[in-house]
Amino acid sequence: MDQVKDILQKIKEGDRKALSRAITLVENELPGAEELLLTLSNDVRPPLIGITGPPGAGKSTLINAMLNELTDTGNKVAVIAVDPTSPFNFGSLLGDRLRMSEHFTDPNIFIRSLASRGSLGGLSEKIIEVSDVICSADFDFVIVETVGVGQSEVEIAGLADITVVVVVPESGDEIQALKSGIMEIADIFVVNKADREGAEALVNNLKRMLHDFRGTKMEVPVISTIASEKKGIRELLEIIRENQYQVSDEKNIYLLAEKAYRIIRKNRMRDVSRPSLLKTIEKEHKSPGFSIYRLANQHLKE
Ligand SMILES: Nc1nc2c(ncn2[C@@H]2O[C@H](COP(=O)(O)OP(=O)(O)OP(=O)(O)O)[C@@H](O)[C@H]2O)c(=O)[nH]1
Ligand SMILES: [Mg+2]
Structure with missing residues (x-):
């Protein structure tokens, strides 16, 4: 956390390299991105x-x-x-x-x-x-x-x-x-x-x-x-x-x-994608009792 605070302090003081790095971190969801966002104070x-x-x-x-x-x-x-x-x-x-x-x-x-x-x-x-x-x-x-x-x-x-x-x-x-x-x-x-x-x-x-x-x-x-x-x-x-x-x-x-x-x-949609849904459905749709609602529900609970 201290490290993140340090970066944010640098950004506030006008360090553009630190800013660029922080943006790249967030843009690519690299480790530390979430912590940085949670520490942001605007x-x-x-x-x-x-x-x-x-x-x-x-x-x-x-x-x-x-x-x-x-x-x-x-x-x-x-x-x-x-x-x-x-x-x-x-x-x-x-x-x-x-x-x-x-x-x-x-x-x-x-x-x-x-x-x-x-x-x-x-x-x-x-x-x-x-x-x-x-x-x-x-x-x-x-x-x-x-x-x-x-x-x-x-x-x-x-x-x-x-x-x-x-x-x-x-x-x-x-x-x-x-x-x-x-x-x-x-x-x-x-x-x-x-x-x-x-x-x-x-x-x-x-x-x-x-x-x-x-x-x-x-x-x-x-x-x-x-x-x-x-x-x-x-x-x-x-x-x-x-x-x-x-x-x-x-x-x-x-x-x-x-x-x-x-x-x-x-954030809720993070792990949901059409290709992964396609794959799951391809595998499961012929099983007896397959239900699209139960499948959707599983994603809601995750
Ligand atoms: N005649 C005239 N041309 C202009 C004016 N403002 C911009 N242009 C021209 O219009 C063209 C498009 O300008 P841009 O600033 O790239 O337009 P934009 O809205 O940012 O375009 P996108 O980002 O591609 O959507 C360029 O060739 C500019 O030189 C103006 O006030 N008068
Ligand atoms: Mg433009």
Whole structure:
């Protein structure tokens, strides 16, 4: 336990090597990972900002611009990029790295990629643990980039203190079809690629839809950016800061319950896999009195 405390102290003091090692430990469920998680204390934690949106919307470019602005004002920032593609396709991961590469040697910036493979929903199951480890370090902001495919933007909302949904003028038609899920989860909407035609119309459209959906009770800011020209970034950060101070106790409780649910689900499902079920069933299904309910029950008791 002392050793774990020692590592956590180092992480808190800004030792990035210790942080990297701890993440690897947790990511790969190596010996010591559980002890580390159990010793984590996140009493004081930086705001976790989720940036989600369709592929190619400019999320990484936006984060890159945010990093510039944030570190210029003396902040330390961590970025977790969740790669939605298979572990064998490093295309988008490399793209992310490239777009944020100007920051790779900055000691105030820590960037880590995470593959979303093996996830129950869309997001990596490890994201909760990895982000908690990162939040125990000395960062002022932690940013998580996820591609909004299906369920995952909703999942990121269960993790992030502030969820920023990035859309682009091209997604105009898609916006019409926006599931209410996104309308519900977004704390801030960003219309990126505002240098393109249709951006203003999209901003107005979104504002109207949000108003219809949520009423006047909760104003959801909609702002436009040109991430590739670093325009609109300061405004976005200002809104994030305002939002950060508004995270209500109600939302905090919701986030913690959501996290607890996912941690329990992950731990309970640890020893259950479709291949192992297939194997067991292959062996047992012809035995007299075979019952799928009893088989399922056995797994519940383990
Ligand atoms: N015209 C224009 N292009 C932009 C803007 N922001 C980003 N781009 C370009 O859009 C492309 C995609 O940008 P990324 O930042 O990789 O987008 P992403 O959302 O992170 O993409 P994935 O991680 O693959 O989902 C790149 O070629 C960027 O240069 C913008 O404001 N205007
Ligand atoms: Mg990206």
